[in-house]
Amino acid sequence: MAEPGESVISRVVRVLAAFRGGEAELTVAAIARATDLPMASAHRLVGELVRWQLLERTANRRIRVGLRLWELAVRNSPQMVLRDRALPILEGLRAAIRQHTQLGVISGTDVVYLENLSTRHSPAVTIIKVAGRLPAAFTSIGMVYAAFGPPEVRAAIEETIPTAVTADGPRSPADLLPVINRTRSTGVAVVEGSVHTDVTGISAPVRDPDGDVVAAVSILVERGSPMVESTIPAVRAAAHAIGRALGEETTRDPQLALLEYMVRQGTAEGHPAAPLHTGP
Amino acid sequence: MAEPGESVISRVVRVLAAFRGGEAELTVAAIARATDLPMASAHRLVGELVRWQLLERTANRRIRVGLRLWELAVRNSPQMVLRDRALPILEGLRAAIRQHTQLGVISGTDVVYLENLSTRHSPAVTIIKVAGRLPAAFTSIGMVYAAFGPPEVRAAIEETIPTAVTADGPRSPADLLPVINRTRSTGVAVVEGSVHTDVTGISAPVRDPDGDVVAAVSILVERGSPMVESTIPAVRAAAHAIGRALGEETTRDPQLALLEYMVRQGTAEGHPAAPLHTGP
Known part of the structure; x- marks a missing residue:
């Protein structure tokens, strides 16, 4: 049940979080169940989110994430x-080694993936x-974050090791210790079989110009394959190249900035007189 | 000024919309100005959005879009x-023709770009x-949408032609008519010099299994270049291939779905006891 006095924003977050992997469309009843909101409240909240295009209603009255929410979240996100x-460098890495290639960041005790380039190979x-x-x-x-991030990140990760899902997954901080130590000494993290028995993850830190870890590049390879060793230099090189790309100045061409400004005036967003939420 | 009784959600949308292209970080004062909210309201609203990680505060007290907002918006968006x-097909197109390659959809009278693969070439x-x-x-x-979308989309586009930013940009529905007619007869839209004098855009429709246009592939080429003609078949083929890819069944491996479920239980989101907004 919603707590009395719970803020609208917290309820919005709960509604958006109800859309989990593999459930792109939900009924309002399913949203009410997932969020523990009364049906009437769920209806009202979803209705207003639809009005502002943060959610969309499909032809069969299901609810999905709206284009406007995606746009607002993506357009200016760091x-x-x-x-x-990173994208061109990740594409180059995948093309060179033909393995699944990712870019991720830490969020609390989870990794959130910013990009995922898979391969049939x-x-x-x-x-x-x-x-x-x-x-x-x-x-x-x-x-990578446990080895090279701030100490509190490592402490948090060690405090919240979830129940292992494979025979080789970590069960205690003691299981992480050798991995973290090896990562510190080699500069590359190698994790074997924690998510899936037959898969090894390999990751290297992306550092900003101040030397802080701001992301990590990872690849997945078949466990025990010679690729595990042979791809390490490529992963390290890609992470390093992304760090260098972050340090490069973005010289904004003033002419282009002016063109952008002029063209943007012609978009629905540039017209306060034509609010976006009342489009055709 | 905020209208009395204006909903929290409408104010949240206004705050998020204040972050426009090129302004990834804003002060609270700039947000108040851009949204026309009183300073005290802007402070309160931004504070709550930061608490829920929909916004983030940087080291120098500026505000930016939060990782959590990005995650919620992106994870399950259609x-x-x-x-x-589309991504592997767009990558193939760019590699083949070495021109800037995009995927976009219509939103009201604007195109919103879902992907943009640039090239140095x-x-x-x-x-x-x-x-x-x-x-x-x-x-x-x-x-493409004016030619092949629902009639109301074309009508809306013709009603809201913005002020031209180049000498060749359209000024009235009459200027769009030959482009739309040619698009209908060839299946490919070619737009010359509307955004930038020296650039031609070429686009083909992506159709879902029902034949409805759900997106369009586009490329940008130097105006007057022989590439304008020679790339058309490739753009058409890529759009067609994406439509076919949309029709393919996604056979969800039940074992993989179980693994996903188990691993997800170990994330902060899978732990109702450890709310995401109070991370380390």
């Missing part, structure tokens, strides 16, 4: 700046999705 | 499903950004 700079099973989460303790990106 | 299916100037908007009347994707 994640997208990072992802845009790898037999490695992957459940990684863009904007999906995995527990940091299970992933090579998590181990 | 746009991302489309973009994920093209001299064509582009202001397109992922999640950015351009007026439909200026773009080849807009003309």
